Amino acid sequence: MIMGLLFWLSVAFIFYVYLGYPVLVAAGAMALGRREPSSGAAGCPSVTLLICAYNEREVIRTKLENSLALDYPAGRLQILVVTDGSNDGTPDLVAQYAHRGVELLHKPQREGKMAAIDRAMALARGEIVVFSDANNFYDPGTLRELVKPFADATVGAATGAKRIMKGDGALGDSEGLYWRYESFIKRMESRLGSCVSVAGEILALRRELFRRPSTGIINDDFYLAMHVLGQGHRLVYVPQAISRERVSPTQADEVHRRARIVAGRWQSMFLAPAILTWKRPLLVWQFVSHKFFRPLIPLAMIMALITNLLAVALPGEVQSGSLLRLSGYWAFGAMLAQAGFYLLAAAGTLLPSRGMLGKLLYLPRFLVASNWAAVVGLLGFIGGGQGHLWIRAPRREGLARHSREG
Template identity: 55%
Template sequence: MIVFFFWLSIFIIVYTYAGYPALLYLLGKACRKTKEYEDYEPSITLLIAAYNEEDFIRRKLDNSLNLDYPSEKLQILVVADGSTDKTAEIVQTYESRHVELCFQPQRQGKLAAIDRAMAFARGDIVLFSDANNIYEPGTLKSLVVPFSDPTVGGVSGAKHIIKDENTLGESEGLYWKYESFIKKQETRLGSCSGVSGEIFAIRRALYEPAPRHIINDDFYLAMRLLRRGYRIVYVPQARSFERTSYSKKDEIIRRKRINAGRYQALRYFRQIFPLKYPRLMWQVISHKVFRLLLPFAMIVAFLTNGLALVPGLSKGEPSILRLTFPFNWIIFSIQSLFYLLSVIGNISAGKQGKLVYLPTFLVNSNIASFQGFLQFIKGNETALWEKVKRADNGEQINA
């Protein structure tokens, strides 16, 4: 049983991180070429959710007004419900430039704010965005082209992390490149199963209000589109840029909440998952659900490997499959080195190489996932975001 649970855990880890992306790549090459779309230029509502974003909102609006898209077809709508700083006041100074504000003093959560703002949206396409990310000039044109296909219900762009002195940015940047690869391959199969909430567009006519207590609103909206038979397309040419969290602690807080939202989504399995579409279900389970198993798989792999070192519990001829000597010690040493590097990465200051920051990022991500699980089972999840500080030097970001 020790050996069985060890290899089951290793399978979950390897399949999630490497096996699934590899299968996607092979299936994508065998099944479908990249689809070509017709030129398309619909009206767009750029819906910016901003809660206490006085440090970022001016830069966001300047960036939005300079996007390469016909102004008569672009509505810029900021929803700033509950903001207690100068966010709403700053947005009002852009009124002469046709920026619209949707504001009420009460804070009821992001979903409630978006639901209220959707009543004022006029665009055929609604692009959900945050206040602390910026777009490249041609992002809107790239993002809306797939909507020329009536089977496409949603389109997600690419999230990029701006490089700075923060080593967290290096590892998170690699993570989003990895995510981009997966979404490209999923799209080649017909539809992707993951979206980036700060650059996610849907047809306004297809918008469905989500339950107010839902944490991951972008995931909920995406799953509902897939469940109704619409495709979601990933467009890497539509690029969004933002800085990483200010510290590892802030990043863990952010990821803990996201993962609590993923566990929460399992509660609505029958209501939101695309159960009638086996391929999409395989994608969702492999891409999203299996990742929730990773912290448990890592714990079990380490503990069972440790038990295999106990004299008498693992005996026989040398065999890696049976985890006998010397393979039990070799694998345990590799695992121990991996976790040691993550400890070094967490306690060291300054810029480290990839040998350190990648294990640190992976371990911290799974710690956050486990904490999200604990938050979920305690029933502490809430629709109100705990705002975390973003690394920023106050300079204009050029993209």
């Protein structure tokens, strides 16, 4: 009985996180009859576009040209680039844009992105600060769309849509599918009042709501978003504000990136009680279901596999098989289903990722790789091996090509 109970609880948990929670959020939003958060005219508040660039010589020119070409009044836009620790010539390239109004903040020592943001905020003049990276590109009207929700005084932060550029094979297609899935959840959460997930490369917040961070923060964007919500304000999703970028060069790079995010997620779990409040139970439920349950999925997958193996190794009578007890043919059927899923993931690793078959096989591979990254992130957090300094991944060739995502 205990094996079957643990197995079905694990399976139910996985389905709740991936499917149940999005369905409940969507149902709640539709039941309340709420539409998209207000995007009424907010005018053109002064904006600081804060770009963090560590050794980004390859892309920084393209990023700055993209930023200078945005459809926003030049007199209302401050472009501030912080390049702390860069030693590849990035600060020199940024300095060449001083005559076009781009401001540079640099020091030789590298103390992490959160420390760089903290230093830069002292020089930010905009009412709204938009945080961006060097390797993502905004559509021309992104800033105008991103600031519209701030016409509502209850809105403290806004995040836009992350789109993956075409041309990077099945890895890019899978990442693009994942971000469309995340986009749906954010839209539904915003209809309920506030979303709890942000894309750090397109995050806007009221400058007055910024709180100096503690040292060693891994996920700066999630930390900033939690603090805005902890102060009683709302965080909304703006799908019309679009940021485009390319996927990591290899699956290994993607695993490393996700492992860091998960380590930061575990760190945030321990920080959350001091920031969030039970006076907003809906928001707490959203955080737990959307952000804090995700790193637990691989543990549930492992539990489902172990209990299924034990149920097969210690079977009951096949003829008297019980679904709840996971005995008899139910145990063998569940084992075949799990084995099939992992075999498909393996096939997706071994076979070329081109064509329809390769793309279909890449989805189970993507899910397994993502959850393996969560295990790596957990181990890194426990062992203290995941520091707050990001090890920069190599960029794909042709990153500067501003291709479109379908």
